[in-house]
Amino acid sequence: xxxxxxxxxxxxxxPLYEQLYRHIITELEAGRLRPGxxxxxxxxxxxxxxxxxxTVETAYGMLSAEGYIYARPxxxxxxxxxxxxPARSHPLPPAPAKSETPLPRFDFSTGAVDTGVFPYASWxxxxxxxxxxxxxxxRGEAQGDLGFRQALAAFLREYRGVRCQADxxxxxxxxxxxxxxLAQVLPWExxxxxxxxxxxxxxxVLRSHGRQVRMIPLDNSGLRADKLRESGANVAFVTPSxxxxxxxTMPAGRRAQLLAWSEEVENRFLVEDDYDSEFRYxxxxxxxxxxxxxxxKVIYIGTFSRSIAPSxxxxxxxxxxxLLAAYQERMGFAASTLSRFEQQTLRAFLERGLxxxxxxxxxxxxRKKQQLLLEELSQLPGAEIAGAxxxxxxxxxxxxxxxxxxxxxxxxxxxxxxxxxxxCRDCIPPKSTVVLGFAGLKLEEIPQAAxxxxxxxx
Amino acid sequence: xxxxxxxxxxxxxxPLYEQLYRHIITELEAGRLRPGxxxxxxxxxxxxxxxxxxTVETAYGMLSAEGYIYARPxxxxxxxxxxxxPARSHPLPPAPAKSETPLPRFDFSTGAVDTGVFPYASWxxxxxxxxxxxxxxxRGEAQGDLGFRQALAAFLREYRGVRCQADxxxxxxxxxxxxxxLAQVLPWExxxxxxxxxxxxxxxVLRSHGRQVRMIPLDNSGLRADKLRESGANVAFVTPSxxxxxxxTMPAGRRAQLLAWSEEVENRFLVEDDYDSEFRYxxxxxxxxxxxxxxxKVIYIGTFSRSIAPSxxxxxxxxxxxLLAAYQERMGFAASTLSRFEQQTLRAFLERGLxxxxxxxxxxxxRKKQQLLLEELSQLPGAEIAGAxxxxxxxxxxxxxxxxxxxxxxxxxxxxxxxxxxxCRDCIPPKSTVVLGFAGLKLEEIPQAAxxxxxxxx
Numbered sequence: 067x068x069x070x071x072x073x074x075x076x077x078x079x080x081p082l083y084e085q086l087y088r089h090i091i092t093e094l095e096a097g098r099l100r101p102g103x104x105x106x107x108x109x110x111x112x113x114x115x116x117x118x119x120x121t122v123e124t125a126y127g128m129l130s131a132e133g134y135i136y137a138r139p140x141x142x143x144x145x146x147x148x149x150x151x152p153a154r155s156h157p158l159p160p161a162p163a164k165s166e167t168p169l170p171r172f173d174f175s176t177g178a179v180d181t182g183v184f185p186y187a188s189w190x191x192x193x194x195x196x197x198x199x200x201x202x203x204x205r206g207e208a209q210g211d212l213g214f215r216q217a218l219a220a221f222l223r224e225y226r227g228v229r230c231q232a233d234x235x236x237x238x239x240x241x242x243x244x245x246x247x248l249a250q251v252l253p254w255e256x257x258x259x260x261x262x263x264x265x266x267x268x269x270x271v272l273r274s275h276g277r278q279v280r281m282i283p284l285d286n287s288g289l290r291a292d293k294l295r296e297s298g299a300n301v302a303f304v305t306p307s308x309x310x311x312x313x314x315t316m317p318a319g320r321r322a323q324l325l326a327w328s329e330e331v332e333n334r335f336l337v338e339d340d341y342d343s344e345f346r347y348x349x350x351x352x353x354x355x356x357x358x359x360x361x362x363k364v365i366y367i368g369t370f371s372r373s374i375a376p377s378x379x380x381x382x383x384x385x386x387x388x389l390l391a392a393y394q395e396r397m398g399f400a401a402s403t404l405s406r407f408e409q410q411t412l413r414a415f416l417e418r419g420l421x422x423x424x425x426x427x428x429x430x431x432x433r434k435k436q437q438l439l440l441e442e443l444s445q446l447p448g449a450e451i452a453g454a455x456x457x458x459x460x461x462x463x464x465x466x467x468x469x470x471x472x473x474x475x476x477x478x479x480x481x482x483x484x485x486x487x488x489x490c491r492d493c494i495p496p497k498s499t500v501v502l503g504f505a506g507l508k509l510e511e512i513p514q515a516a517x518x519x520x521x522x523x524x
Numbered sequence: 525x526x527x528x529x530x531x532x533x534x535x536x537x538x539p540l541y542e543q544l545y546r547h548i549i550t551e552l553e554a555g556r557l558r559p560g561x562x563x564x565x566x567x568x569x570x571x572x573x574x575x576x577x578x579t580v581e582t583a584y585g586m587l588s589a590e591g592y593i594y595a596r597p598x599x600x601x602x603x604x605x606x607x608x609x610p611a612r613s614h615p616l617p618p619a620p621a622k623s624e625t626p627l628p629r630f631d632f633s634t635g636a637v638d639t640g641v642f643p644y645a646s647w648x649x650x651x652x653x654x655x656x657x658x659x660x661x662x663r664g665e666a667q668g669d670l671g672f673r674q675a676l677a678a679f680l681r682e683y684r685g686v687r688c689q690a691d692x693x694x695x696x697x698x699x700x701x702x703x704x705x706l707a708q709v710l711p712w713e714x715x716x717x718x719x720x721x722x723x724x725x726x727x728x729v730l731r732s733h734g735r736q737v738r739m740i741p742l743d744n745s746g747l748r749a750d751k752l753r754e755s756g757a758n759v760a761f762v763t764p765s766x767x768x769x770x771x772x773t774m775p776a777g778r779r780a781q782l783l784a785w786s787e788e789v790e791n792r793f794l795v796e797d798d799y800d801s802e803f804r805y806x807x808x809x810x811x812x813x814x815x816x817x818x819x820x821k822v823i824y825i826g827t828f829s830r831s832i833a834p835s836x837x838x839x840x841x842x843x844x845x846x847l848l849a850a851y852q853e854r855m856g857f858a859a860s861t862l863s864r865f866e867q868q869t870l871r872a873f874l875e876r877g878l879x880x881x882x883x884x885x886x887x888x889x890x891r892k893k894q895q896l897l898l899e900e901l902s903q904l905p906g907a908e909i910a911g912a913x914x915x916x917x918x919x920x921x922x923x924x925x926x927x928x929x930x931x932x933x934x935x936x937x938x939x940x941x942x943x944x945x946x947x948c949r950d951c952i953p954p955k956s957t958v959v960l961g962f963a964g965l966k967l968e969e970i971p972q973a974a975x976x977x978x979x980x981x982x
Binding site: 092132189275 | 538541542551568582585586589590591592604635636637639640641647653655658659660661662663678682695696697698700701704708712724725728729731733745773774775776777778779807808810829832834835836854855857858859860861863864865866891896902910911964
């Protein structure tokens with residue numbers, strides 16, 4: 067009983083059985099309890115430590131289940147002959163350093179949305195309906211629930227001119243995740259062409275999979291078809307509706323050239339990232355390139371993260387039917403990464419017309435914001451604007467000013483912006499251009515936000 | 525105007541501007557409108573087709589934005605000189621075949637949960653609170669929101685003996701997704717050891733990443749340390765709390781051996797998959813192996829999919845601090861795959877003690893189900909049960925019966941079960957063993973479900 071000098075401490079937050087359990091393990095590790103040695107009877111421990119019999123039973127039961135001790139019928143518990151690890155000190159790991167980045171006064175980031183336009187009431191109502199459906203608790207389909215995919219296919223056909231059926235759609239938690247899926251579905255020896263400047267996460271995902279990547283320069287029509295051909299790549303990523311970050315709308319001629327390129331060789335594909343096509347100001351949204359294709363060369367991807375909110379992780383990928391077998395074989399085992407509650411909420415949002423209403427409201431609001439911001443910035447001498455016909459960001463160029471200076475001045479004014487060069491890998495961008503997102507600015511703060519930039523850049 | 529013999533059809537669901545837009549593209553593709561040719565004026569089209577001027581403006585605007593046509597000031601619109609694609613027929617892809625698998629009468633699958641115990645009311649209330657928080661609409665932290673990770677770290681410390689802090693945790697949408705992350709964070713040349721029989725998705729994820737995998741046989745204590753050593757692998761996956769599918773609780777001796785193995789060489793790691801450790805019947809849950817470690821050799825993963833519901837995608841990975849830099853570099857750019865609403869709902873569920881209450885209620889229910897099912901099956905002559913001390917499934921062996929026969933008979937009786945051999949890759953399993961999950965069976969239907977199996981197996 068000498069080994070049980072343990073004092074059970076009321077101040078210790080752990081339950082008594084766990085204190086006892088851990089104490090005995092410590093004794094084993096320290097060699098103070100040796101193999102074959104008999105442990106004190108449960109009753110003796112109760113009396114000695116003034117604890118209940120069930121507490122001792124729990125601790126002995128755990129030790130026995132883990133093989134530290136074993137029971138001999140009508141005799142008691144004995145220490146097993148097992149290699150024990152020497153006692154180790156367990157220093158708590160150091161606390162992480164706190165990040166001290168101050169919040170900016172004005173949000174010119176390209177990833178934000180206006181939280182004022184989010185349909186809180188209808189979203190909450192549809193979520194509650196979803197949560198009350200017990201069927202949605204079980205594991206769903208790998209590609210996403212059929213009803214959600216059907217609603218999505220109907221929406222994409224009507225609003226984006228995408229020709230697809232539900233069985234071609236895979237929904238998942240975010241564009242980056244779907245790029246992950248894509249990198250695994252296409253043969254590993256594929257060579258990927260990316261727009262330069264372009265969307266950085268695509269490069270990162272492909273590189274983290276060890277895939278071969280070629281950076282392709284752009285001209286005024288978007289990805290250069292001649293350079294694509296020279297690169298030897300067989301999968302080309304494009305953002306034809308609103309190139310990220312330059313804002314170019316790819317003209318029909320270039321679309322035709324790229325589609326023709328894809329059709330020349332069996333294993334060539336275009337990946338059309340339609341990330342913010344919902345918002346177009348001068349004209350109606352331009353139909354997706356996927357709809358121009360015969361249906362077997364364009365892989366179409368889109369997301370609700372820009373059109374509803376970044377925290378809504380739902381994104382979708384439309385496979386040409388010829389890639390479905392490879393998807394099934396390589397990724398068909400994984401459960402969907404998207405919550406079924408969120409899938410059902412989005413499905414109802416689409417089916418009841420709430421999503422198209424939300425898009426109209428959002429587009430009107432973003433149009434107003436963009437116009438106001440452009441007016442305010444037009445007072446900046448020499449300012450040139452590009453890429454403003456669509457989307458939630460545009461480019462501001464101030465000839466003669468240095469990009470690094472613009473970025474530093476904006477940050478100092480509490481209105482941080484990104485320089486265009488951040489999106490370049492091999493390309494040499496214009497020297498005096500920054501990227502301005504406006505969705506995260508409140509309409510009423512735009513005059514002050516623009517004034518802050520004007521002051522900073524003067 | 526001959527080219528505009530288009531009849532706009534009210535029966536066509538597409539808006540009028542889109543019908544006009546598509547008609548003109550068809551004319552271009554067919555060569556009936558040629559480069560340089562002047563288009564009819566907007567006004568002429570309005571009158572001819574009896575549609576509003578804004579409809580024509582919209583269609584012309586889209587065509588112009590895409591470069592099909594261009595405007596000359598004070599003159600009108602002209603067809604651009606662009607390569608047009610020949611007109612293609614666009615057959616709608618064939619409809620997918622409908623799957624006709626009948627629903628089983630009794631659900632013995634290992635992935636189901638009891639939907640009756642789901643806390644609908646409190647989940648709906650916490651979700652509504654989350655949805656009404658505008659901050660949660662913006663993009664969150666890549667690893668998951670700090671508050672959620674802090675609540676999770678506290679829970680894991682208290683309930684699972686896991687020693688970690690919030691900065692070591694990455695939350696994501698499902699175990700498979702986190703295995704994806706892990707495969708990208710560890711060096712690509714790592715060699716992975718998997719339990720055989722074991723969790724099939726781990727093999728699939730690693731193979732889809734092209735990683736080297738070694739299958740390691742088990743003995744009564746779980747993964748064989750000698751075979752692990754021989755395999756040359758440097759990352760070993762284990763399920764020490766309740767081996768999947770055998771149900772073995774790894775004894776302390778084997779844990780010590782595996783930890784010692786991991787410590788011999790710098791780049792060796794253990795991945796502890798604690799997938800259903802919350803449910804333990806004979807004793808309290810046994811603390812995780814991660815807590816025995818000094819904190820730098822065990823990568824701990826767990827999920828809410830078993831403890832709450834499969835459709836709740838939240839899973840978590842606890843990195844040793846020495847792997848955090850590699851995580852940041854290779855995966856730190858990606859937004860979390862988990863909805864922030866769901867993160868916040870789970871955070872509140874943890875912080876307000878609702879999760880531990882839910883676990884107690886669930887464990888009591890599952891204990892009852894398991895006891896009842898075991899009692900009912902004990903009437904089967906010769907039946908042997910294994911792995912029933914924890915988790916939501918166990919093994920049933922009927923010596924002398926053939927596994928394929930058992931599986932076929934159960935399926936015919938509307939109570940499909942899996943044979944143990946389905947979980948083997950290289951191993952040769954016992955010939956007469958099936959895996960029975962019981963969480964998805966209602967308590968009151970267990971007598972009938974067991975009777976169906978008894979009849980089928982007699």
